[in-house]
Amino acid sequence: MEELKERILAEGSVMSNDVLKLDALLNHQVDPQLIMRMGKEFADLYRTEGVTKVVTVESSGIPVAFTTAFELGVPLVFARRKKTLLADPDSLIERVPSFTKGIVTDIMLSRQFVTENDRILFIDDIIANGDAARGMIRIIERSGATLVGVGIVIEKCFQSGAQAIRDQNIRLDSLVKITSLQDGQITFG
Numbered sequence: 001m002e003e004l005k006e007r008i009l010a011e012g013s014v015m016s017n018d019v020l021k022l023d024a025l026l027n028h029q030v031d032p033q034l035i036m037r038m039g040k041e042f043a044d045l046y047r048t049e050g051v052t053k054v055v056t057v058e059s060s061g062i063p064v065a066f067t068t069a070f071e072l073g074v075p076l077v078f079a080r081r082k083k084t085l086l087a088d089p090d091s092l093i094e095r096v097p098s099f100t101k102g103i104v105t106d107i108m109l110s111r112q113f114v115t116e117n118d119r120i121l122f123i124d125d126i127i128a129n130g131d132a133a134r135g136m137i138r139i140i141e142r143s144g145a146t147l148v149g150v151g152i153v154i155e156k157c158f159q160s161g162a163q164a165i166r167d168q169n170i171r172l173d174s175l176v177k178i179t180s181l182q183d184g185q186i187t188f189g
């Protein structure tokens with residue numbers, strides 16, 4: 001998505017050799033028109049796949065997952081992050097480490113909203129090492145639903161997450177690939 005590359009160059013800032021700050025585009029502020037176009041891109045990729053629900057994890061995945069769901073005409077379900085958990089037999093929970101935050105969180109999805117009849121498109125904003133994504137994929141598998149694919153806005157190719165998911169024979173599409181952040185330079189793939 002050329003437009004998104006231009007916006008990343010203009011509004012992103014390289015924090016280190018592996019972290020790109022994207023508060024202006026994804027993590028703190030969003031441009032609704034741009035997010036709508038991202039949702040259209042994902043919807044176009046999956047339009048013939050019989051998707052019944054779009055799933056993401058709060059918080060930064062929600063805007064683009066919403067526009068994707070809107071374009072596909074299906075509900076959006078966002079998994080919640082929980083610091084403390086009340087035992088809830090109706091919830092699917094996975095514990096995941098977080099790359100940027102350096103903490104462990106539990107992500108939770110109610111069985112009420114994803115069932116074995118669903119065909120799920122999982123959307124997220126950024127993939128790094130893929131811990132959160134793998135947790136979400138495990139939850140979808142445990143629900144009995146079919147995971148049709150994973151749509152990621154920005155794939156950091158120099159970290160292992162996206163490839164590890166593809167290696168599980170799961171379809172993964174990203175709108176922009178970043179191959180390096182070395183020396184403050186953003187290199188696209």
Ligand code: G4P
Nearest residue numbers: 019020022058059060098099100126127128129130131132
């Ligand atoms: P991973 O699954 O790919 O390993 O990522 P991980 O869980 O380690 O990432 C934790 C959080 O850090 C995620 O946000 C992810 O989007 C974000 N992240 C990873 N690398 C970068 C980066 O280079 N730049 C930015 N801006 N974010 C990055 P999250 O925990 O889901 O939080 P939220 O943003 O959804 O609230």
Ligand code: NA
Nearest residue numbers: 060061124125
């Ligand atoms: Na996210």
Ligand code: NA
Nearest residue numbers: 027060125126
């Ligand atoms: Na994020």
